[in-house]
Amino acid sequence: MHVPDGFLDAPTSIATGAVAVAAIGVALRGARRELDDKAAPMAGLVATFVFAAQMLNFPVGAGTSGHLLGGALAAVLVGPWTAMLCLSVVLLVQSLLFADGGVTALGTNVVLMGVVGVLAGWLVFRALQAVLPKKQALVAPLAAVAAYLSVPITALAFVGLYAVGGTAPIPLDTLTTAMLGWHLVIGLGEAAITGLVVASIVTVRPDLVHGARRVLADRVVEIRTPVARTSA
Amino acid sequence: MGAGHGHRLHYHGHSPVHRAEPHHKLLALVGFVLLVVATPGDAYPFFAGYLAVLAAVVARSGVPPSYLLKRTVVELPFVVFALIVPFVSRGPQTEVWGVTVSEPGLVAAGALLMKGTLGVLASLLLAATTEPHDVVRGLERLRMPAPLVQILSFMVRYLDVVGDEMGRMRTALASRGFTARNPRHWPVIARSAGALFIRSYERGERVHLAMLSRGHAPGERA
Structure with a gap:
């Protein structure tokens, strides 16, 4: 899932890096509102949770399994700004301590999964919540829909970046169809897991x-005040 | 696909590479990989040169090459993608082993694989020779904003605690005869993820209260 080094050219990687830095700056300010002064320990522990939850395998059958991406889940659980910080920190740790996702592609990965994935999930969730009745039973299904849509939206954002700085001459329509088709399927898993976790x-x-x-x-x-019993 | 982060990559040692300042290593890593990424895809002698430099540093670090090579599996999903590229790319066609593929696609796939592999190997070397808390210290020296450094250091500190907590839940499920085989078992796994969130969140609150009770003023460095 993580974009590796050399996938997008150097100027695009540097540009997404700059966008990621700006987004994290905004998120730092927003997270202080969501968590007040306990921001550091809370965001740290939630980031650890996202990291651990991504390691849980959900068997699909025939020996294959999927796992959570967690952008929409984190947004619904802790709010979009904290979620952006948590996902970014998770991506940083995965890139530097686990060599997953290139160091030069870190900006790209943060923009895609940390910013687009989280914001798309959150906006869909908020929009649905605004028009539908405010019921506790609806929170989990809405989170599932948000998670579902956030996956193909992130894939489209990747196609957009690829159109700007891709290194292999793949026709864009082929890439768009392949990415969308595949991620509409992946999104189903993400939606199911997110909905179940939020419901629990x-x-x-x-x-x-x-x-x-x-x-x-x-x-x-x-x-409810009990009706005073009158003794006969 | 970011699964399988269950192991720590650090390889204990006392080589000059292990002892180098973490912020120097981070800068060297980013500089090296940027250089690799910016090199045109068909400049093969350059890539051979980069690999030689990397091999020399690995040799100096004393980390067995097999240790690093085994862990390049994180690259696997992406290798699959690179193998598809020659078949779906535009441009003049050429024949390789009886199969028609796009020529520029073939060059691009080769470049993707070389750049990706060099990047993964270099990152693995950093992870193998630098303790997680030293990486955090290095990022701090490189002027990463203080709130972000704090979040990162909390994450590095509690990675094993939360990971172990999840491990215990898995053991508890397994000892009650649970094996996840298909999507019908997802609600059970999702409930443990939910429990993990509640436990992590509450742990965060306890950590915060513990910090306050030890005189930590809001906004101050941890």
């Missing part, structure tokens, strides 16, 4: 799910 958290600790805050805020406390 919403039932136990809805207060921890950032995307459920508006739903919880709308809940009214209902105080």
Whole structure:
């Protein structure tokens, strides 16, 4: 999934690096709002969670398995800015400590998975939440739809970058069809996993799910006073 | 596909490569890979030269080449892609072993493989010769913003803690006879991921409270 070194040419890689730095700067400011002063330990632990969750294998059958990308999941769980920081840090660690994803492609990977993936997921989620009734039971299905759409949107963003700085002369329409087709399938897995994970958290600790805050805020406390029994 | 990060790459040693300042190594890595990426794809003597330089540094580091080569498997999905490129690219066709492929596509695929492999080998060498907390220190020296350094160091510190927590959940599932075989088992795995999130989040809160109770003022360096 991670773009390696040499996939996009050097100028494009440097340009995406600059975009990634700017995006992380904005995210740092936004995350302070989402997490106030506990930003560092919270974002650090959530990043570790995303990293660990990506290692969970979900068997598809016939010996193959898929795993989570986690952009939309993180956005719904902790809010888009913190999610962007967490995904970026995860990509940095994977690139420097695990050699997954090229160092020169780090900017590209952060822009694609950390920024486009997270923002696309979050915007879809918010847009749906705005038009649909605010129900706690809807948080997980909406997260699933957001996760589904975020995957092909990220793939399209990759095609866009490839059109600018790709190194192999692949016809763009072939690449677009292949990437979209494949990622519409991958998106199904991402949607199912994201929906299931969010559902399991919403039932136990809805207060921890950032995307459920508006739903919880709308809940009214209902105080039922028992009718005083009159003794005969 | 980022699966399979379960192992640490560090290879213990005391070579000059191990002892070099981490921020120098990071700069050298980025410079080297940028140079590789910026080299035209058909300049084969240059790539041979880069490989020779890398081989010399690996030899100096004392990390067995097989240790690094085994771990280049992270590259695999991308190798598959590179192998498809000659078949789907434009340009004049040529015949290789009886199969018609695009000539510029073939050159591009070769370049992708060489650049990608050099990049992975160089990154593996950094990971093998530098402790994770030294990488964080190096990034700090290179003026990475302080909040980001803090998030990163928390992540590096708790990577094994959270990983072990997940391992214990797996053991608990396995000891109750659970084996995931097909998508029908996904809800169970997803529930453990959900539990992992709640535990990680609550651990973050406890860490924050522990920091405050030890006199850490908000906004100060950890």
